[in-house]
Amino acid sequence: MDLEAKYLESAGRRVTCADAGRRRANLFDIFVAAPVVVIAAIGLAQFFCLMSASEALGQAAKAGAREASLPKATFQSVSAAVERRLGGRSFVRALDPVQVEVDGRAVYGVVRPRTGEEIVVTVSVASHRAAPDLLRYFGLPIFQPTLSRRRALYVR
Secondary structure, eight states: OOGGGGOEEETTEEEOHHHHHHHHHHHHHHHHHHHHHHHHHHHHHHHHHHHHHHHHHHHHHHHHHHHHTSTTOBHHHHHHHHHHHHTTOTTGGGBOOOEEEETTEEESSBOOOOTTOEEEEEEEEEHHHHSOOGGGGGTOOOSOSEEEEEEEEEOO
């Protein structure tokens, strides 16, 4: 093959075989990098969904602890305060039962906290209910099966 056969004419510009090889390398780089970028973007979106749900659970647990510190609070009123705080979140119906503890004792009826006692409210939900598990399609499922937030409050 002579030198003139190694050159190609393209839009009035001479393109060498080395240029064509670089184009193939760039195309290969795009095919390798694109899936990595897509998986990273989906993972980032899923992470932010989980963080948002976790923050909402924390705020709901705080509202439940405030409700539990009231003199005539009941387990039902604490659960209702948690659900009210979560508002229109899609996972409200999938919540695990709210856990209320007064000084380490689980409470299921009237709370009746006394001055100086610690009230702990725990709110939890399955992670796949709080945010879509989009990475499972790539073999990377959510590692923590349950999102859970606790809030403690001392009665004054």
